[in-house]
Amino acid sequence: MELGLVTRIRRGIYGVPEGGILTPALAAGGWLTCLSAAPVYQLWTLTEATSVHLCRSHPAKTPGLTDHGRPKHPAHSWLPVVGLADVLLHALHCLPAFEALVMVQSAVGSGSISLDFLYSKCCGRRNGPVRSTLDLVIPRADSLLEVLANTHFIRAGLRVKRHVVIPGVGEVDFLVEDLIVVETDGATHFEPKSVKRDQRRNNRSILGGYLVLRYYYDDVVYAPESMVAEVMAVLELWRSGHVPAGVRPEA
Structure with missing residues (x-):
């Protein structure tokens, strides 16, 4: 301890100085x-915690x-952390809906927990808002951008298909109103090879009769209203005949 290699966290508990967020949990005698x-x-998370939960x-x-x-389910096997079930249930009752949603989506999508299990723990009238958040979980989302974009499109009344395979193009994130291909791109899409691949996919999509829009993290997370407004504007341009003929008609 004199060398600073080990610190006293609380009575009977010691740790290294770089214990991170585990240190305040141990110091407070609790579980993260x-x-x-x-x-x-x-x-997945949208923000960092401003306090220790x-x-x-x-x-x-x-x-x-x-x-x-107090936790209601088995805790982590060796860390001062509650079990995944408690983590998600606490998030659903504590955090804004979208912040809780991305956490639940990543856990359900990875197969770490069952959506039905979470529903079973959220019965009763008081849990109505929580169940509304669970209703937004989709069968598959390859990133938090997909589940958020899907929610915004659905709430705007748009007809959305996810993970559609287009001949010559491959799988696209969304097909909106059977007309607009919408891709939600994370950081890996800025790599030179990815940029070229995406541009060529855009070209093939347009040749196949589709319109293409791409959105990034800032668009989906911080400016979803603008994203939806652009999609709606493109649809209106097509319906009014201002988009060149050749794109596929509405279903």
Whole structure:
């Protein structure tokens, strides 16, 4: 301890100085949960926790800590972290809907937990908002952008098909109104090889009679209204005859 290689966290508990977010959990005598536990389970997140979310046997108002009561399911096998079920249920009751949604989507999509199980834990009238968030989970999302974009399109009243395979193009993220190919691109799409591949896919999509729009993290997460408005504007241009003939008609 004199060399600074080990620090005393609390009585009977010691750790290395670089203990990260586990240190305040141990210091407070609790288990990480909700947004603070997301990195442990490799869950998608939209934001970083501004406070440490904990489960403690004796909750108390402590600056910088958010208490979630006692865990109700088996905890992590060796870390001071609650089980995945508690992490997600706490997130659903604590976080804004979209922040909880991406966490649940990543866990369900990876097969780590069953959506039916989460529904079974959210019965009753008071859990209506939570079930509404669970209703937004889709069978497959390759990124958090897909589940968010899907939600915004559906809420706008658009007809959406996901992961459609177009001959000569391959699988696209969305086909909106059987006319517009919408791709949601993450950071890997900025690599030179990916840029060329995507541009060639755009060309083949247009030759196949589709219109193409691409959106990135900032568009989907921070400006979804503008994204939806652009999709709607392109549809209106087509319906009014301002898009060149050759694109496929509405179904």
